[in-house]
Amino acid sequence: MTPARASALRIETPEGVVFSLRLASPVLRALAWGVDGLVLAAAATAIEKSVRVLAVVSSDWASALAVFLYFAASLVYAMIFEWYWRGQTLGKRMFGLRVVDAQGLRLRPAQVVLRNLLRAIDFLPGAYLVGVIACLLSRKGQRLGDLAANTVVLRETTLVEPDVEHIAPVKYNSLAAFPHLAARLRSRADPEAVRIAVTALARRDGYEPPARVELFGELALYFRALVTFPEEAVEGLTDEQYVRSAVRAIYGK
């Protein structure tokens, strides 16, 4: 039986602080690899065009240089970028992914080289089949190269707070008048549900009226079930107004 795939890697620092790192999904990794493949294809074209100049002097040496440069580029592209960009290639940077040591430390050169050399076996029998299977079976989503080099691929987090003032305007937030209950709401609300509520509020004018009523009815039901506010706080609030107030309370507004 294989261990369940974790979505995050938990690390405890010597100071006793525990933090978790979000692991990248195989789909995002595949997309990043696709971008890197395009970069290598562009590099191959550039190499071919550059050595054409040399072909005037010697077509044999031009051809040798093209073969060697393309081989070197495909072998060391990821190694060089992951070393100089601290675990990122162009594709990984585009999708916010980063390779790190599985203990959360910085990558060492040996780790970068090893995980990339072992692509040879992860790629077998084609299209990274071995790597994908290893990734799906590994608890930390590691392909064989990651296992050998003790590395993991993470998804970086950036703080992008929604513009709550704009998407959920209220003149007075009656829920905020009960800070201890608002805090309880924050602690109990599922981040995914909050994200759905924020998206629903941002797009509220685009919904058909019956769909809008139904959607906010369900969301309000979810938030009401998490915490019971006193009657005076929720009196007269429609479902949509309740969701707005709940989102503002969650974001501390």
Next chain:
Amino acid sequence: MILDLPRFVAAERAYWNELQALLERLRQEPNWRMSIAEIERLHYLYERCSADLVRLDTFATGPQLRAYVESLVSRAYAEIHETRARSGKIHWGAFIAAFPRAFRRHLGAFRLAAGLTLLGCAFGWFAIRADPDAKAVLMPFPALMQSPAKRVAEEEGMKTDPLHGHKASFSAQLMTHNIQVTVMTLAAGMTWGVGTIVLLFYNGVILGAVAADYVGAGYGQFLAGWLLPHGAIEIPAILLGGQAGFVLAGALIGWGERTSRTDRLRVIAPDLLAIALGAAGLLIWAGIVEAFVSQYHQPVLPYSLKIAFGVLEMAALSIFLARVGRA
């Protein structure tokens, strides 16, 4: 405990932003050497953000806030707890000595790789001697299909250079192909060594079959003159790939080891790197020799000269691997 989350965020955001800017600069400028004051500031910000993370744990927060502070702490943790120097300079002396040192540390794995190849050679030799028709199966290469007598006559009687105009590209193709084979032999160590065993044995079978074919037909000198100039380096390089594959497999299996698999792999990683880079360097040399020396036979290049060149190369490689880097 945080009583007023918005106030807490407002107060701490400046520190988070400062730490994020520092980490971003470290990312943009990998060779940035921080001053003592900057290191102290980074440490302070790391500790402050770590404390913020602990405080956030004791209280309910916005859904993305904790993830963001966690991300800052994790990135700063990697910088703060990294004790290995990140020097921009490559110390070539140490770099070159690391290869023979790594080779000697894992001599047993090299012997195993050599033994398996020899076993394959013996199998290939006896298979061809017992059944010459097995040639097409054991050596599926068009150049080796013709009879040794015919090939030797053709090669020795050539009036023009068959590689004229594509020696360099032929050399580049040989290098890249052999490096790929070596990398695959190393990487196959991840199959608990099974893949490495198969690849080494198969290489040995081909080598033994070719040797049986030529020696049996009385062309041993031609074979030695053809193979030794590049084979004296190429074959050991592939064995080094096998050695690295077995070192990797050994760390993966960990027979009789009390340390964790992660620790075992961490310990051997620099040695694998040194052996792989060393083998790649050898294969570049072997590719040049194969295209520019090995393909020329008597009367252009006397066999004795080619054999002597191969023996000298092998002696030089043996001395390098046995002596360089010793204290």
